[in-house]
Amino acid sequence: MTTATLGSAELTRSLHRAERRRKLTAVALTLPLLIFLLVTFIVPIGALLQRAVENPEVADVLVRTGPALAGWDRAVEPPATAYAALAQDLSALPETAQAGALARRLNTEVAGARSLVMSTYRALPSFEAGLSPEQVKQRLLAVDARWADLKYWHAIAKNSSRWTPDYLLTAVDLHRDEAGEIHAVEPERAVFGKILLRTFNISAVVTLICLLLAYPLAYWLSTLQARQANVLMILVLVPFWTSILVRVAAWIVLLQREGLVNSALVGMGLIEEPLALLFNRTGVIIAMVHILLPFMILPLYSVMKSVPPTYLRAAVSLGSAPLAAFFRVYVPQTWPGIGAGSLLVFILSIGYYVTPALLGGADDQMLSYYIAQYTNVEVNWGMACALGAVLLAATLVLYAVYRRVVKSELSLG
Numbered sequence: 001m002t003t004a005t006l007g008s009a010e011l012t013r014s015l016h017r018a019e020r021r022r023k024l025t026a027v028a029l030t031l032p033l034l035i036f037l038l039v040t041f042i043v044p045i046g047a048l049l050q051r052a053v054e055n056p057e058v059a060d061v062l063v064r065t066g067p068a069l070a071g072w073d074r075a076v077e078p079p080a081t082a083y084a085a086l087a088q089d090l091s092a093l094p095e096t097a098q099a100g101a102l103a104r105r106l107n108t109e110v111a112g113a114r115s116l117v118m119s120t121y122r123a124l125p126s127f128e129a130g131l132s133p134e135q136v137k138q139r140l141l142a143v144d145a146r147w148a149d150l151k152y153w154h155a156i157a158k159n160s161s162r163w164t165p166d167y168l169l170t171a172v173d174l175h176r177d178e179a180g181e182i183h184a185v186e187p188e189r190a191v192f193g194k195i196l197l198r199t200f201n202i203s204a205v206v207t208l209i210c211l212l213l214a215y216p217l218a219y220w221l222s223t224l225q226a227r228q229a230n231v232l233m234i235l236v237l238v239p240f241w242t243s244i245l246v247r248v249a250a251w252i253v254l255l256q257r258e259g260l261v262n263s264a265l266v267g268m269g270l271i272e273e274p275l276a277l278l279f280n281r282t283g284v285i286i287a288m289v290h291i292l293l294p295f296m297i298l299p300l301y302s303v304m305k306s307v308p309p310t311y312l313r314a315a316v317s318l319g320s321a322p323l324a325a326f327f328r329v330y331v332p333q334t335w336p337g338i339g340a341g342s343l344l345v346f347i348l349s350i351g352y353y354v355t356p357a358l359l360g361g362a363d364d365q366m367l368s369y370y371i372a373q374y375t376n377v378e379v380n381w382g383m384a385c386a387l388g389a390v391l392l393a394a395t396l397v398l399y400a401v402y403r404r405v406v407k408s409e410l411s412l413g
Helices: 005-052 080-091 095-107 114-124 133-143 150-158 166-171 190-224 228-243 242-253 259-266 279-307 309-316 322-333 336-348 356-358 367-377 382-406
Strands: 174-176 182-184
Touching: 005 166, 080 150, 095 114, 095 150, 114 150, 133 279, 166 182, 166 242, 166 367, 190 228, 190 259, 190 279, 190 336, 190 367, 228 279, 242 259, 242 279, 242 356, 259 336, 279 309, 279 336, 279 356, 322 336, 336 382, 356 367, 367 382
Parallel strands: none
Antiparallel strands: 174 182
């Protein structure tokens, strides 16, 4: 082997080592961001999806009752061994909080289960030791005769598994019967479909209004000199420096019956009676448009600044009417900004909670309100996570539709 060959091989190895060092350096520089995304985005979403199908309250507490009901014919009463297993499981609970969690979970399935479980739990210390299963059954029926009702045992058997699709089914107005078959809920109980439709309806209206207001403003900003555009852009960004809660409170002052908006309209003679602008859909949309308008302006402005003005002048010089040239030459080049801004505003809109809660009425609350309700008031995290999962799935579907229709990557310019 010649010296030249050895030198060439050594040079190749050196180049490979340098390339590996360069790649490792790049990975090291991006590692903090990847860890941040993992901790603040991927892990929470994974926990949300897991909690949407997790059902530990019954499986972790009634560890003997579940297996005792495994072969039970649900058309007849449970065996006496199931009663004995239930009494043994409840007696083994070290804290009342665990019994409360079990009672709360079963109460979501059958009304009255909470009082039944808690009264039984409190009565168990009076049971004598060494009772036979049949004697335990009679003692439980003496404590509360509702244990003879099969619906409570159906609820226990149905939730004996640690994993359940029931939360997700409820979130889309479906339910699972005692036989495990899935059916649509009764029309009077089908509420979440209407809420989801209302959420998308409000978000679509807000997105459309933001687009109609932001497009001419972004176009005007893109035609100004850099110094003037920067000054005006600061005014666009000013709302970012103010808390959403403060801005919503300001809209309450402006939109109330004796507020500045109604006073001005009455003073100018445009209306005779004050308009109802607060605690309804109108107030919610006005405030959401004000809050989300900058998120539409910025992507549009970014794209419009990259469109050469010579294209529009060339179209006019070739004989096109100014308006036709604008819509046939200029607007198609801003589609990425329109798509990015609309998608951004829409996704932010469907998750809004504070604005509808403070400015809207009972029929104006969006899905996020009910997620908060299940989390903070009813303490049903499984249902809250299921609604969040439905909202996440709907968002991903909309993004997929956007990608297919626009046939371009999401871009900010």
